[in-house]
Structures are given as C-alpha cells and as structure tokens.
Amino acid sequence: MSNVLQLVWLIPALPLIGFLLNGLGRKMLSKTMAGIVGSGTVLLAFLVSLYVFFQVKGGNSHVAHYFNFINIEGLKIGFDFQVDPLSSIFLLIITGVGFLIHVYSTSYMHEEDPKDFAKYFAHLNLFVFSMLLLVMGANYVIMFIGWEGVGLCSYLLIGYWFKNTNYNNAAKKAFIMNRIGDLGFLLAVFWLISKTGSADYHEVFANLSKLTTRDITGITLLLFVGATGKSAQIPLYTWLPDAMAGPTPVSALIHAATMVTAGIYMIARSNVLYTMAPATQTVVAVVGLATAILAATIALKQNDIKKVLAYSTVSQLGYMFLGLGVGAFTGAVFHVMTHAFFKALLFLGGGSVIHAMGGEQDIRNMGGLKKHMRITHITFLLACFAIAGMPPFSGFFSKDEILAAAYEKNPVLWGIGVAGAMMTAFYMFRLYAMTFLGNFRGTHEQEHHLHESPAAMTLPLIVLAILSVIGGFIGVPEVFMHGGHRLEEFLAPVFAQSNALIKEHHALSHSQEYMLMGISVAAALAALAFAWNKFSKYRKSDKEEAGLGKVLENKWYVDELYDSIIVKPVLAIGKYFNNVVEKRGIDGFVNGVGRAVNYGSRQIRLLQSGQVGAYVLMMVLGILVFFIVQLFL
Amino acid sequence: MSITEIIFWGLSVLALFCAIMVVASKSPVHSILYLIGVFFAISGHYILMNAQFLAIVNIIVYAGAIMVLFLFVVMLMNLNADAEPKKNRYLQFAGLISGGCLFLVLVAAVTRSADAGRVMQLGTGESGLIKNLGRILFNEYVIPFEISSVLFLSAMIGAVVIGKKN
Amino acid sequence: MEIKWYIGLAVALFCTGVVGVLTRRNSIIIFMCIELMLNAVNLLLVAFSKMHAASPVAQALPNVASDAQLFVFFIMVVAAAEVSVGLAIIVMMYRNIHSVDINFLNRLKN
Numbered sequence: 091m092s093n094v095l096q097l098v099w100l101i102p103a104l105p106l107i108g109f110l111l112n113g114l115g116r117k118m119l120s121k122t123m124a125g126i127v128g129s130g131t132v133l134l135a136f137l138v139s140l141y142v143f144f145q146v147k148g149g150n151s152h153v154a155h156y157f158n159f160i161n162i163e164g165l166k167i168g169f170d171f172q173v174d175p176l177s178s179i180f181l182l183i184i185t186g187v188g189f190l191i192h193v194y195s196t197s198y199m200h201e202e203d204p205k206d207f208a209k210y211f212a213h214l215n216l217f218v219f220s221m222l223l224l225v226m227g228a229n230y231v232i233m234f235i236g237w238e239g240v241g242l243c244s245y246l247l248i249g250y251w252f253k254n255t256n257y258n259n260a261a262k263k264a265f266i267m268n269r270i271g272d273l274g275f276l277l278a279v280f281w282l283i284s285k286t287g288s289a290d291y292h293e294v295f296a297n298l299s300k301l302t303t304r305d306i307t308g309i310t311l312l313l314f315v316g317a318t319g320k321s322a323q324i325p326l327y328t329w330l331p332d333a334m335a336g337p338t339p340v341s342a343l344i345h346a347a348t349m350v351t352a353g354i355y356m357i358a359r360s361n362v363l364y365t366m367a368p369a370t371q372t373v374v375a376v377v378g379l380a381t382a383i384l385a386a387t388i389a390l391k392q393n394d395i396k397k398v399l400a401y402s403t404v405s406q407l408g409y410m411f412l413g414l415g416v417g418a419f420t421g422a423v424f425h426v427m428t429h430a431f432f433k434a435l436l437f438l439g440g441g442s443v444i445h446a447m448g449g450e451q452d453i454r455n456m457g458g459l460k461k462h463m464r465i466t467h468i469t470f471l472l473a474c475f476a477i478a479g480m481p482p483f484s485g486f487f488s489k490d491e492i493l494a495a496a497y498e499k500n501p502v503l504w505g506i507g508v509a510g511a512m513m514t515a516f517y518m519f520r521l522y523a524m525t526f527l528g529n530f531r532g533t534h535e536q537e538h539h540l541h542e543s544p545a546a547m548t549l550p551l552i553v554l555a556i557l558s559v560i561g562g563f564i565g566v567p568e569v570f571m572h573g574g575h576r577l578e579e580f581l582a583p584v585f586a587q588s589n590a591l592i593k594e595h596h597a598l599s600h601s602q603e604y605m606l607m608g609i610s611v612a613a614a615l616a617a618l619a620f621a622w623n624k625f626s627k628y629r630k631s632d633k634e635e636a637g638l639g640k641v642l643e644n645k646w647y648v649d650e651l652y653d654s655i656i657v658k659p660v661l662a663i664g665k666y667f668n669n670v671v672e673k674r675g676i677d678g679f680v681n682g683v684g685r686a687v688n689y690g691s692r693q694i695r696l697l698q699s700g701q702v703g704a705y706v707l708m709m710v711l712g713i714l715v716f717f718i719v720q721l722f723l
Numbered sequence: 724m725s726i727t728e729i730i731f732w733g734l735s736v737l738a739l740f741c742a743i744m745v746v747a748s749k750s751p752v753h754s755i756l757y758l759i760g761v762f763f764a765i766s767g768h769y770i771l772m773n774a775q776f777l778a779i780v781n782i783i784v785y786a787g788a789i790m791v792l793f794l795f796v797v798m799l800m801n802l803n804a805d806a807e808p809k810k811n812r813y814l815q816f817a818g819l820i821s822g823g824c825l826f827l828v829l830v831a832a833v834t835r836s837a838d839a840g841r842v843m844q845l846g847t848g849e850s851g852l853i854k855n856l857g858r859i860l861f862n863e864y865v866i867p868f869e870i871s872s873v874l875f876l877s878a879m880i881g882a883v884v885i886g887k888k889n
Numbered sequence: 890m891e892i893k894w895y896i897g898l899a900v901a902l903f904c905t906g907v908v909g910v911l912t913r914r915n916s917i918i919i920f921m922c923i924e925l926m927l928n929a930v931n932l933l934l935v936a937f938s939k940m941h942a943a944s945p946v947a948q949a950l951p952n953v954a955s956d957a958q959l960f961v962f963f964i965m966v967v968a969a970a971e972v973s974v975g976l977a978i979i980v981m982m983y984r985n986i987h988s989v990d991i992n993f994l995n996r997l998k999n
Contacts, residue, residue, distance in 0.1 A: 701991075701992060702991045702994055703814060703818075703911065703914065703991060703992070704814070706910055706911060707814065707817055707818060707821060707911055710818075710821045710822070710825060710907060710911065711821055713825070714821060714824055714825055714828060717825070717828045717829070717832065718828060721828065721831075721832045721835070722831075722832075727890065728890065731890065731894065735894075735898045738898065738902060739898070739901055739902065739905070742901075742902050742905040742906070742925055743905055745905075745909065745918075745921060745922065745925060746905060746906075746908060746909035746912065746913065746918075746922065751915060751917050751918055754918050754921055755921065758921050758924065758925065761902070761925060761928065762928065765928050765931070765932055768895075768932060768935075769932075769935060772935055772936065772939045773939075774935050774938075774939075774958055776958070776962075777931075777935060777958055777961055777962065780962060780965060781928075781931075781965070784965050784968075784969055785924070785928070785965070785968075788969065789924070789968070789969060789972045792972060792973070792976055793917065793920075793921065793972075793976070796917065796976050796979065796980060797917060800980070800983050800989075814911075814912070815911075815912040817911070818907075818908055818910075818911025818912040819908055819911070819912060821907075821911065822904050822905075822907045822908035822911060823904070823908075825904050825907060826900060826901065826904035829900045829903075829904070830897060830900060833893055833896050833897065833900070834893070838892065839891070839892065839893040839896070840891050840892075840893065841891065841892050841940055841943075841944075842890065842891060842892070842940075842943055843890055843891070843892050843895070843936060843939045843940040843942075843943055844939045844940075844942045844943040845890050845939065848939065848942045848943075848954065850938065850939075850942050850947075850953075850954030850955045850958065851935075851938075851939075851954075851955070851958055855955050856955055856958060856959060856962070859952055859955050859956070859959060860959055860962070863952075864959055864963075867963065871963060871966045871967070874966070874967065874970050875966070875969075875970055877970075878969075878970035878971070878973050878974050879973065881973075881974045881977070882973045882974050882976070882977035883977075885974065885977040885978055885980075885981050886977045886980055886981060888984075
C-alpha cells in the first residue's frame with residue numbers, strides 16, 4: 091500500500107500547480123492555455139483520486155505524514171493526509187465534478203479578458219486545492235486550513251466581478267458569515283486539543299474517554315456552529331443566496347456541489363463525537379429540518395433562476411444535516427454525492443440558460459426554451475426529477491434513506507421532511523415549467539439570440555445527467571435488493587465506531603419502508619403535477635404578491651431582521667466608537683499629551699533664563715544629586 | 724599635640740578664614756589680597772608635606788604672577804567700587820544652601836570611606852624635592868612639558884587677540 | 890596625621906569656592922573663586938601623593954608619589970594660561986558693556 095502514500099500528495103498538489111501557473115502567468119497565458127492548465131490539473135487529480143479510491147476500497151485507511159506543522163511541548167500537529175473511504179468519496183466528488191465544471195467554465199467564461207480568464211481559473215484551482223486539503227487533512231488543524239482556504243476562494247469568486255458594488259457586498263457577507271462559523275470551529279478545535287492533547291482524528295477518537303459528556307456536547311455544538319456557517323444553515327444561511335453574484339459555474343462548484351458540503355463532511359468525520367452527544371444530534375436534526383423547510387418555502391416564490399437553485403441548495407443541505415442528526419451518516423454522505431451531481435447539473439443547466447438568454451436570470455421572462463435548447467432541457471428535466479426524489483433517479487435513494495432514518499428517530503421529523511420534499515418537487519417543477527415550457531416571454535432580441543450552448547458546456551451536462559440518473563444505484567436500500575447498498579459497505583469502516591455505540595437498532599420492517607417511500611413519492615408526484623400544470627401556461631402579470639406570498643418572496647424578511655438586530659446595532663456601536671471614543675477619548679488623550687507637553691515645555695522654558703548664575707546653580711544641584719545617588723543609594 | 728599638627732591646624736584655619744573672606748568681602752581688591760593669603764597658607768601646607776618645589780611654584784606663579792595680573796586688571800579698570808548694587812537674596816541663599824549641602828555630602832562620603840583613616844607622610848619624604856621632580860619631568864614627562872609651552876604660546880596669542888581693540 | 894583632615898580641608902575650600910561662584914555676581918571674584926577651587930584640588934592631590942608615599946608600594950616605586958606632584962605642576966601651568974585668557978575676556982567684556990556683572994551676560998537665552 092505504500093504507493094498510495096506516495097501518490098496522495100499529488101491530489102492537492104496538482105491544482106496548486108494549476109493555481110500557481112494560472113495565477114502567476116495570467117498575463118502571458120492565452121485563454122486556451124489557461125483553460126487547459128486549469129482543467130487538466132484537476133483531471134489529473136481526479137485520475138489519482140480514482141486510483142486512491144480503488145486502493146482504499148477494502149476499508150483501508152492511510153495516514154501520510156509529511157512534516158511537523160506545529161511542534162511544541164505537549165502538542166504535535168503534523169502536516170498529515172488521511173485517505174479512507176469517506177475522504178476518497180469526497181475526493182472523487184470534488185475532482186470529478188470540479189473537472190466537469192472547469193470544462194464548462196472554459197466555454198461559459200469565454201467572453202472575459204484573457205487576464206481575468208486566467209485569474210478565474212487560478213481562483214478555481216485554488217479552491218479545489220483548499221477543498222482537497224480540507225477533506226484530506228488527517229487532523230482538525232489541516233482541515234481548518236482548507237476550511238479557511240475555501241472560504242477565501244468563495245469570497246474571491248463571489249466577488250469575481252468586483253467592479254459591481256452589490257457583488258462585493260455579497261462577497262463580504264459570505265466571508266463574514268463564514269468567519270462567524272469559523273470561530274465556532276476554531277473554539278471547538280482548541281477545546282479538543284486542550285482536553286485530548288491532539289487534533290488528530292485517530293488519536294482523538296481513540297481517547298474519547300478523556301472527554302466528559304459536557305465537553306463532547308460543547309465541542310460538537312461548536313463544530314456545528316462552524317458547519318452552519320460553511321454549509322449555510324440557520325442562522326447563518328443568508329450568505330448563500332447572495333453568493334449567486336458569482337459566475338454560475340462557481341455557484342455550481344462551490345455553492346452547491348462541494349464547499350457547502352464541508353460542514354457535512356466535518357460532522358461525518360466526527361461522527362463518533364456526535365453519536366456520543368445525543369443533545370447535539372437533536373439540535374443538528376432540528377436545525378437541519380428547519381433550514382430545509384424555511385429555504386424550501388422561500389424557494390417557492392423566487393423568480394431568479396439562480397436564487398431558486400440557491401435556496402434549493404440550502405434546503406437540501408438541511409436534509410443532509412437532518413440525516414446527520416438522526417444518525418444516518420451514510421445517508422447524508424450519499425445525499426452529498428447525489429446532490430453534487432444533480433445540483434451541479436441544475437446550476438450548469440441554469441448557466442446554460444442564462445448564457446442563451448444573454449444574462450437574463452428572471453424566469454418570468456423566459457419560457458418555451460424547450461424548443462431552442464434540447465440538451466439543456468432534457469438534462470435539466472432529469473435533474474429536476476432527481477432532486478424531486480422520483481424513483482429511480484439518484485435523489486430518490488439518498489433522500490429516502492435520510493427520511494427513513496428520520497422516521498426511525500421520530501415520525502414527526504419524517505412528516506415535516508416529506509412536506510419539505512413536496513415543496514422541493516413543487517418549486518423545482520415551477521422553475522422547470524416557467525423556464526422551458528409555455529411561450530417565450532422575453533424580448534425579440536433575446537428570442538433571436540436563443541441557441542444551444544457549445545459542446546464544452548453541454549458535455550458536462552450530459553455526463554452529470556447520466557450520473558444523476560444512475561448515481562443512486564450504488565445505494566439501493568435493502569428492501570429492494572439484498573446487499574444493494576454498496577456505499578454503506580464501502581463507508582462502514584468509517585462509521586464503525588459510532589455504529590457500535592448505538593445500542594438498540596430497531597430496523598423498519600419492509601412494509602413500513604415501502605409505505606414511507608410510497609407516501610413521499612406520491613406527495614412529490616402530486617406537487618410535481620400541480621406545479622407542471624399551473625406554471626406551464628404561466629402569464630406575466632403585474633399583480634403584486636400579497637400576504638404569505640409576499641413574505642416568502644421577501645425571504646421571510648430574514649435579511650431585514652438580521653439587518654435591524656445585528657448590522658444596525660453594530661454599525662451604531664461603530665459610529666459611537668468613531669465619534670465618541672475615537673474623537674473624544676483616544677484623540678483627546680493623544681492631543682492631551684501633546685498639549686501637556688506643550689504647556690510643560692512652555693513652563694520649563696522659563697528656567698532657561700540666560701542667567702549664568704542660575705545655570706551654575708543648576709549644575710551644582712545636579713552634581714549634588716549625582717553624589718547622593720552614587721554615594722548613598 | 725605634635726608640632727606638625729599645630730602647624731596644620733594653624734594653616735588650615737588661616738586658609739579657611741582667608742577663603743571665606745575672599746567670598747565675603749565687598750571690594751575686589753580685598754578679595755585678591757585674601758586670596759593671596761589663601762595661597763600662602765596652601766604653600767605652607769605644601770612645605771608641611773615636604774613638597775618644596777610646589778610650595779615655591781605656588782607662591783611664584785599664583786601669588787606672584789596670577790594675582791598681580793588680577794590686581795592689574797581690577798585697578799586698571801577701576802573696578803574697586805561695589806559692582807553689585809542689587810543682589811538677588813534668594814539666589815544667594817540658594818547658592819549658600821547648595822554649597823553647604825555639597826560640603827555635607829562630600830564630608831559624609833569621606834567619613835564612610837575605609838581609606839579615610841590612612842596615615843600620610845608629613846615633613847619627610849623625598850618625592851617632592853626639586854631634584855626628583857626635575858628628573859621625572861625631563862625624562863618621562865618631557866613631551867607634556869614641551870606641549871605646555873605651546874599651550875602658553877596659544878594662551879598668550881589668545882589673550883592678545885581678545886584684548887585687542889577691534 | 891590622617892588623610893581625612895586634609896580631605897576635609899580641601900572639601901571646605903572647594904565648597905567655599907562653589908558658594909562664591911553661586912552667590913557673587915562680579916565676574917572677577919567668580920574667577921578668583923574658581924582659582925580657589927583649583928587650589929583646593931591641588932592641595933588634595935598633594936595630600937594623596939603623600940598618603941601613597943607612606944604606603945609600601947611607594948617604597949618600591951619612588952616615582953609613584955612624584956607623579957601626583959607633577960600633575961599639580963601641570964595644573965598650575967594650565968591655570969596660568971587660563972587666567973591670562975580669562976582676564977582678557979573680562980577686559981573685553983568690560984570694554985563692551987562697561988560692567989563685569991554676569992547678570993548682564995544673559996544673551997545665552999537667545
């Protein structure tokens with residue numbers, strides 16, 4: 091197995107090389123070259139990841155130690171990479187989906203200047219590098235480096251069109267929200283290190299007896315705070331919809347497929363801790379479910395194609411947290427994977443639509459694109475089926491697994507979850523129907539301009555569509571096929587420790603399981619049909635939304651709420667400090683010192699009378715002082 | 724009390740009295756005369772310590788040459804009148820106090836010193852004789868001696884340049 | 890005879906000179922007080938030389954005691970030069986401001 095260890099460093103190193111080449115040579119490289127460097131390095135990383143994947147298949151776990159990152163008395167943190175089934179799944183998702191999105195970007199961003207184009211790819215590569223660092227780190231510190239790195243890249247890419255102030259504000263918002271979460275993460279890591287003396291996964295999980303229940307609950311809650319920031323959960327989710335200011339492929343890669351799942355990865359990685367903290371698990375499940383529902387309700391009324399997808403992402407992430415909260419770690423990881431496929435596909439399809447519409451993002455001005463963009467249309471439809479949880483598309487399997495686990499825990503969670511799934515089906519098909527069905531509602535120039543996107547954009551769509559359709563079959567539930575859940579087998583070693591901790595495991599009977607599936611599919615189907623019917627003949631109307639619809643359209647006024655309870659008071663405090671503390675206090679102190687010196691020197695100046703006698707007197711007094719100090723003190 | 728001690732105390736009292744009178748007398752001419760008295764008393768001390776060369780030089784150079792120079796200046800310029808019509812009492816008092824403090828501090832320091840009780844050679848010893856001093860001066864210290872002549876020359880030129888009417 | 894008496898005498902003379910410098914304003918008298926201080930130091934140097942002459946070190950090295958006295962000699966030399974220049978300056982000052990009061994010499998403050 092030593093060859094695995096020899097190769098794993100290549101996985102993050104390749105995108106880093108791409109970043110350096112593109113970043114440093116951005117003035118020299120042509121667009122083609124930048125695209126090849128950007129995509130090629132990720133492709134190579136993908137190939138290495140694939141190789142690593144096959145090496146760890148039997149449940150092997152490897153830690154490669156490179157050098158000591160922090161080495162002080164009583165604390166040793168190595169720069170270590172760990173590859174095991176969990177990280178290898180994420181490696182495949184990141185590099186695989188990442189590669190497709192890189193390819194897509196070469197076409198989508200083609201109108202940019204060569205310089206900006208290379209900059210874009212440099213940032214994208216840096217992101218991939220950071221994300222790989224995050225999932226490959228063998229301890230929480232390395233994970234934190236990646237964690238911060240992806241936050242930075244997210245900021246850079248959201249603010250890619252930095253000449254637009256709104257986009258910059260969105261970037262800042264994302265960064266600050268993430269920082270709030272990062273603080274929680276950091277505190278959790280400190281806590282962990284102070285109690286167990288290590289940040290290494292292996293050592294921490296082996297030394298759990300050193301932690302009291304209170305420690306574990308505190309640590310897991312703080313880690314979860316970190317996860318809410320990165321994975322856009324209540325209360326820190328508002329940055330993600332704003333993050334749609336970035337280029338669409340960025341939204342697909344960072345804000346749908348990979349970065350936002352970092353929180354899921356972190357909790358799945360710390361599954362033992364969470365299993366030992368039932369209180370935190372409840373919090374995670376409730377927050378996840380609340381986020382899922384809240385975001386789904388908001389998505390019902392959004393008219394911006396990317397905003398709908400963004401809220402859908404938040405909602406799906408909520409489902410993943412629900413899965414983590416009810417102990418279905420495999421289900422959550424499974425959903426991460428399938429979600430990466432179909433959400434990336436949706437975003438890329440959306441990007442393709444936006445591309446065709448010449449930058450238009452409002453679905454009220456679209457419609458009837460089915461005729462003009464056949465590949466985009468079909469792939470988008472498949473993705474919609476997948477996300478709505480229609481069998482046998484991938485979303486069905488993963489979502490069903492989470493919901494089944496939720497039912498085991500508490501039927502209420504399941505009920506709310508199904509309601510969310512219904513809403514998911516509704517808003518996705520509302521989006522689909524308004525975009526692709528009916529008549530075109532845009533301007534004539536737009537209609538004239540409509541075209542299918544080039545192959546560099548449609549090929550990734552096709553690949554992702556295939557994955558979205560068949561991706562679920564790696565996790566077929568036991569009900570349908572014995573031994574069908576390959577993913578669970580594959581991931582079993584990672585979750586073995588926490589599975590051992592769960593004493594009672596009352597599995598659902600087959601009939602119950604069939605019933606649950608039937609209900610959720612039927613509900614989703616009903617919502618789907620309703621939305622299809624209602625919105626395929628959508629007409630533009632100037633009627634203002636009223637009542638609940640208006641509240642939903644304005645996202646429950648959460649942004650306004652945050653603005654008034656956090657942003658405004660903070661600004662007021664800032665203003666107070668600026669006007670009062672700074673001007674009166676600090677400036678006053680500094681000026682006071684200056685004035686005192688001025689006054690004092692004006693007084694002391696009088697000693698300088700010019701009288702020689704006075705000077706001599708002073709001199710004698712000085713000599714006296716010297717003598718006294720020298721001889722008697 | 725031996726004879727040397729009697730001579731020491733007599734000369735000391737004379738020196739201190741004359742020194743105080745130098746400071747205290749109103750007329751500069753009286754000050755000069757008292758200063759000459761101080762120099763003679765100090766020369767007496769030199770003789771007491773058998774430093775004959777220095778005793779002679781002190782009288783010749785100080786009492787003879789320098790003080791005559793002072794007298795010349797005072798008399799030629801007619802400075803004998805009281806040149807201090809308005810005195811600053813506070814400054815004088817402050818000067819007296821600080822001088823006294825200096826004295827006290829130094830005396831206190833001396834009494835604390837371990838060497839304060841060391842005995843010295845009085846009346847005997849050949850170190851101060853002209854023969855010995857001359858040998859050393861013209862052997863080891865001949866270069867400083869020659870340089871001091873340059874110093875004198877420059878002082879003379881300086882005095883002439885400064886004193887010249889411009 | 891113990892050295893402390895000579896030290897006391899020299900310190901007393903020196904402090905008298907200091908008080909004179911501090912209290913008098915006639916520059917000629919101040920100048921004389923400076924000479925007084927110089928002589929106090931000379932006296933002290935000679936006294937110390939005699940103290941060392943009494944010590945065993947001086948028995949082996951006859952020059953030890955003589956060096957200090959030569960030093961006094963050089964001080965006198967320098968003092969003579971200093972007096973000639975200093976008096977020239979006082980004469981000059983008298984010529985310019987018709988006074989030897991140092992309180993008129995307050996140009997230093999500008």
